[in-house]
Amino acid sequence: MWTGAGRGVHLGGVSEVMIETRNLHRSYKIGKKSIEVLHGIDLSISRGEKVFLCGPSGAGKTTLLYTLAGLEPPEQGSVHIAGTDLYSLGRKEQAEFRNKSIGYIFQNYYLLPELTAVENVAVPGAIAGENRTEAALSALERVGLRDRADHLPAEMSGGEQQRVAIARAIVNEPTVLFADEPTGNLDSNTSGEIMKILLELADEHGVTLIVVTHDRSLAEVGDRTLIIKDGKVS
Numbered sequence: 359m360w361t362g363a364g365r366g367v368h369l370g371g372v373s374e375v376m377i378e379t380r381n382l383h384r385s386y387k388i389g390k391k392s393i394e395v396l397h398g399i400d401l402s403i404s405r406g407e408k409v410f411l412c413g414p415s416g417a418g419k420t421t422l423l424y425t426l427a428g429l430e431p432p433e434q435g436s437v438h439i440a441g442t443d444l445y446s447l448g449r450k451e452q453a454e455f456r457n458k459s460i461g462y463i464f465q466n467y468y469l470l471p472e473l474t475a476v477e478n479v480a481v482p483g484a485i486a487g488e489n490r491t492e493a494a495l496s497a498l499e500r501v502g503l504r505d506r507a508d509h510l511p512a513e514m515s516g517g518e519q520q521r522v523a524i525a526r527a528i529v530n531e532p533t534v535l536f537a538d539e540p541t542g543n544l545d546s547n548t549s550g551e552i553m554k555i556l557l558e559l560a561d562e563h564g565v566t567l568i569v570v571t572h573d574r575s576l577a578e579v580g581d582r583t584l585i586i587k588d589g590k591v592s
């Protein structure tokens with residue numbers, strides 16, 4: 359049973375805040391030039407919300423997702439997840455928090471080519487010293503790939519590899535799931551299947567979902583679409 363989440367909890371009519379950012383700033387130096395990618399971003403996302411993040415290429419969608427997920431510290435500002443101030447934690451505590459509460463689906467899957475599907479899904483647990491083989495098999499079942507558990511990524515299609523990446527992101531039963539263009543390289547049928555899996559996770563388990571996409575038509579299936587442009591989110 360998925361315990362960390364809990365469907366859209368409302369406290370006296372007020373949604374419980376799951377992700378809150380204050381004044382996030384992030385810039386990159388290229389040569390002598392500095393590009394400000396996040397320019398004072400304030401966000402509040404409720405538990406169980408399905409949020410799509412759109413914006414032009416290079417606008418900072420991946421940077422914002424990394425910053426929200428605790429993978430890249432902002433130069434200024436704070437990120438709270440379920441009330442925990444992510445960047446005030448030490449490295450070890452932060453890794454433990456991510457391992458327990460956050461799932462992340464990377465833009466290019468990032469599966470390890472020499473490991474089978476089940477080993478790839480179990481790998482974050484193994485790093486944390488846990489044996490997650492049973493949970494990994496359940497997660498593969500959840501994405502319809504139980505029978506491919508012993509296959510290497512090279513033996514699977516793009517859509518199947520993406521489903522393994524989803525299984526890896528949900529094996530810890532996260533409270534928040536981030537997905538960076540999870541359907542970017544897939545045909546429209548496969549994209550539909552992948553989005554269905556992600557939306558079901560939000561609907562059935564109350565997972566808070568933040569998905570980067572170029573597909574504005576997805577706005578209809580989400581609760582909210584955020585647009586990032588010129589360092590700001592609207």
Ligand SMILES: Nc1ncnc2c1ncn2[C@@H]1O[C@H](COP(=O)(O)OP(=O)(O)OP(=O)(O)O)[C@@H](O)[C@H]1O
Nearest residue numbers: 386387388393395414415416417418419420421422
């Ligand atoms: N490690 C880095 N070093 C220097 N510049 C970077 C780095 N990472 C990102 N950038 C720059 O920051 C800006 C935002 O990049 P980011 O990947 O967040 O955009 P994006 O909206 O996700 O783009 P896309 O839709 O093309 O994936 C870009 O101009 C990019 O070149």
